[in-house]
Amino acid sequence: TLISSTEMLQIARKNKYAVGAFNVHTLEMLQAVVEAAVETQSPLIIQSTVGTVKHLGPDYIAEAAKVAADRTGLPIALHLDHCTDFSTIVQCIRAGYTSVMIDASMFAFEENVERTLKVMEIALAAGVNVEAELGKVGGVEDDIVVAEHEALLADPEDCRLFIERTGVLTLAPAIGTAHGIYKGEPNIDFDRIAKIAEIVDVPLVLHGGSGIPAEQVKKAVALGMSKMNVATELRIAFSNAIKDVFAANVEENDPRKYMVPAKEAVKRLAIEKMELCGCIGKA
């Protein structure tokens, strides 16, 4: 069975590594990250955005993730990424998601607290973990667009207060990363990560994992980030592998053929990210 991400992330925090959290959009992508976890004996968070929930249906995703957890016996959680609306959260918890993100980071502090508390109430009763966001992560994720000048870093004291007010057990503070591939290098505020990790003890989430140079991921994890979200790079790897197949043979029409290298590419990339997270062998 799928487990909540709460304890998995607390263990990661205590042992100074991060769990890889991978956004999947198809059954093959889901299988690919599961195979990566099996091969490396890593804990795993499978994630879907609201867009993917609408695309595939929450029950299809949840049932596939349950099969993965049952077959592998690995600690696997299923997480709803960047959700802004309450009804989708309820729908996903009903389907079997064991972790949800309420992203009310576009609202003022008090409104963010209120919206997070509302989710906490139902999620706690269901044994489901809640991730909330403070500050604003830049870039584009599904329908959420944050321009660079609007991206706002999280204030450490606000983080402490937010956790005190909401009781959330997982927090995503904006610390300078962005969704999508960076133009140039990200501008990560490492001092801020250290400061936040010093004054709050819940696991912290690094969003915008695609495109962060390897050394910077390791540094962020060493300073206290306990979950890393990766979406865009996986999507690109998956799609490029399929493009290569069709470039070599435009007549190819068997998904059981063209999906194979795509799946393999996602698996390899997920393993690379797991290595940077330091979660290999921690299952």
Ligand code: 13P
């Ligand atoms: P990337 O698309 O940059 O990997 O960001 C992923 C993410 O933060 C999903 O919530």
Ligand code: ZN
């Ligand atoms: Zn994100």
Ligand code: NA
């Ligand atoms: Na990114």
